[in-house]
Amino acid sequence: MSLELTPVQTVACCSPLSREPLSETEAEGIAPLLKALGDPVRLRLMSLVASHEGGEACVCDLNDAFELSQPTISHHLKILHEAGLLERSKRGVWVYYRAQTDALKDLGALIGGQGR
Amino acid sequence: MSLELTPVQTVACCSPLSREPLSETEAEGIAPLLKALGDPVRLRLMSLVASHEGGEACVCDLNDAFELSQPTISHHLKILHEAGLLERSKRGVWVYYRAQTDALKDLGALIGGQGR
């Protein structure tokens, strides 16, 4: 186990953006999550996985949804995984990614949550 | 008036991430918003403004909250403004930025909204 927190582990930390100012530390923990989602390809990947039945999808299907090389999709999936937004599981030759819906829920609340 | 939509004008477009896959066009409209928030300094700026009384703050106060040069803060504010997340109004020599809370609410719902 690691003492390092993934960005996603920090997102449940704080009251909404609009309620009180984020600390520097909080902002540095959360920004990487938003940055990970701040690319059109990754945003679609996240949506494809999250909206897929079971909240899970095979890389083989994801590759076909884009006109991008396989390494590029793999690269984007890695970024979403490292942010903690996608969980990875291998079954045979296939790799499945699962959306971390709790993280999305927390992040949504942080951004859209009511202020004072 | 312009035919170009700011990113923030497109965020109320669609059902949550987890409900159905975002189209390429939708993703390209929304990703810039998340990207704008995906920097620690801008995330704190957004939070400072949004949580300030009246949802509004003067640049003069924002500059003092960071150990960064004035041009750098100005640059970040411009990015948030161009994304449509901050509204700009000048009063005398001072410039005030106001949080677009509707946009934050829509974005939060898009990310954290319930899937199927």
Next chain:
DNA sequence: CGTAAATATTTACATCTGTCGATATTTAAG
């Protein structure tokens, strides 16, 4: 083992990004 398929890693490269110093612009006050 040898081969094929799925996915990840490495390497390279053009473009983008965050930052600052210098400078410009705008406004208020003498």
Next chain:
DNA sequence: CTTAAATATCGACAGATGTAAATATTTACG
């Protein structure tokens, strides 16, 4: 008109980012 203060723009630069080609790794199957 001059000056000073607040903010924006410009120019430059180191470092990050998105992409693809080539290669490696892992797994299943004969």
